[in-house]
Amino acid sequence: MIRSMYSGIGGMKNFQTKLDVIGNNIANVNTFGFKKGRTTFKDLVSQQLAGASNPTDNRGGTNPRQIGLGGTLASVDTIHTQGSLQTTGRALDLGISGDGFFIVNDGNLSYYTRAGNFYLDREGTLVTADGLKVQGYLPDPVSGQIDPNRFGDLKVEAGNVIPPQATTDVSLKGNLNANLPVGATPPEYVYVQYKVTDSLGGQHDLRMQFERTGAGAWNYTAERFDKEIVPPGSPWVPLTTPATGTLNFDSNGALITTGFPIPATNMVLSTAELGTSTNQVNADPVTIPLSVNMFQGLTQFEGSNTADVDQINGNSEGFLESFNISQTGEINGIYTNGEVRILGQMAMATFNNTGGLTKSGDNLFQVSNNSGVPNIGFAGQGRGVIAGSSLEMSNVDLSEEFTEMIVAQRGFQANTRIITTSDEILQELVNLKR
Incomplete structure (x- = not known):
């Protein structure tokens, strides 16, 4: 009798957690780069009434007799499926098609995000809406080509000048x-x-x-x-x-x-x-x-x-006029003298266990003990490609969430009935004393 009441209480808690996760998904249906959550359950330990027996020459074996003691939360998963890409027409809006995360840094820690709505601060540094600096590879100052050993903050400085270079070839x-x-x-x-x-x-x-x-x-x-x-x-x-x-x-x-x-x-x-x-x-x-x-x-x-x-080769003096970002994350500066120079290349990170990343708010993820170390490199090399002037939308499906909400609501109601029914039976037992 009492066991059923505690099973009902446990079930109510489980479905309340499920409703919390669903509510968070629905609240972030329009959050760029958001990845929805999913709740799973498992049964608790079962009380053993009788164990299983072996068959003999005269009698067959018997199965165990157990009474379950309710359910509990198994996991709250982050589902990293691809969200749809929405075209914005803004040069600094970047979406990822495929696996991978942008890398941002606040000076002490590195974070990872799928939200590519970036901005330029007054120094020309590429940042997130909260001011975290986007990380990538920088060009060699002599050759102008991307140097895989030079990693840091990406910049697009207005008025950047390339000096004249004499023709030699x-x-x-x-x-x-x-x-x-x-x-x-x-x-x-x-x-x-x-x-x-x-x-x-x-x-x-x-x-x-x-x-x-x-x-x-x-x-x-x-x-x-x-x-x-x-x-x-x-x-x-x-x-x-x-x-x-x-x-x-x-x-x-x-x-x-x-x-x-x-x-x-x-x-x-x-x-x-x-x-x-x-x-x-x-x-x-x-x-x-x-x-x-x-x-x-x-x-x-x-x-x-x-x-x-x-x-x-060779060029006259040129001033940075505009820029664009390629599918592989190259930031190409276009100068008034017709030259196109690489200003930097965005870095991308993948993980062995993407589901193991820890959500830290502000559309950011952090490395956890079970995510694995980040595999950092260029977009398109076993990682997703960058879609320019686009943003990845949330992967929340409202029809699915509302269906799950109905299931959770009915499950919660059913567990309350367990408690009220158990209470009525207990009341009948108390009335026996009369």
């Missing part, structure tokens, strides 16, 4: 027409025109002239554009330090690189050539190696002339 690609007449007149030469940058950020026009001199043989000459020459003279003149040479192609149209003959080792645009007689500059000379790397992209086939610039 040019490579060409395309075809030189094998049908071009030998000893052609200048209008039939092949020209590749490009701009180079000096150490002060000034832009200068250069071109490479190609003249076919024989079967598989071409002479090249580097020329510069002289602004002071007016018609009828040509404004294109050879460099003061001659930069000429010969290219040879085999019968298959490929450049012969063995023993590559280059009379001049560098193409040099001197300081005097960088300015004019009325506007001199003090920039360093522009020096570009005339090596096989510059010409190895060229071919000689029959057909049209398609020779052009493949790659060229």
Whole structure:
């Protein structure tokens, strides 16, 4: 009799806990990155009335006789299923499609979150709504490429400036027409025109002239554009330090690189050539190696002339104009000079046991004894990818929650009936004394 009353009390407590979890889920139905909870139960120890017996030659075995003493809470799980992604159109809103967490830091501890509504503080640091700093990988100050060994706060500083960088490398690609007449007149030469940058950020026009001199043989000459020459003279003149040479192609149209003959080792645009007689500059000379790397992209086939610039380095001064964030978390800064530089790359963390993370409020999770250590790396490498201008919504399903609420409510009512029924029977026992 008394056992049933305590079973009813235990059941009421269990369903009250279930209602608490359901209420929290419903309250966070619109919380970005929220992961719903789930309550499970288990039965308590059972009172042994009789144990099981072994079968004998004359009598079969018997099963144990036990009376259960109610149920108790087994677990409150965090369900880390994917929430739907909602497009916001805001550059600093980031959702995760797949596994993984953003890493944020308050200076002492690291936290993990799926809520990607980030902001910039006055110093340009990427932060959460509560000011925790988003963590990621930083670029190498020399190469500009992401350095996996440099980890820290990510920044997008307004007005960030990249200084001028002189051109030091040019490579060409395309075809030189094998049908071009030998000893052609200048209008039939092949020209590749490009701009180079000096150490002060000034832009200068250069071109490479190609003249076919024989079967598989071409002479090249580097020329510069002289602004002071007016018609009828040509404004294109050879460099003061001659930069000429010969290219040879085999019968298959490929450049012969063995023993590559280059009379001049560098193409040099001197300081005097960088300015004019009325506007001199003090920039360093522009020096570009005339090596096989510059010409190895060229071919000689029959057909049209398609020779052009493949790659060229160097840039003028530029100011940060805008930025965007890629699927792998790269923060790409776009500058006024047309350059695109990587400002940083967001780090992502995964865990062996995601369900073992501890909720710490503010959409944050912390490592626990059973979550495992964070596996930190780039998005897309066994981790989810980042959806730009989107936010992950809560994974709470209202229809499911309301159904579970009805079940919990009826379960609570049924357990109250156990208590009232047990009380009525106890009342009958007391009335026997009358």
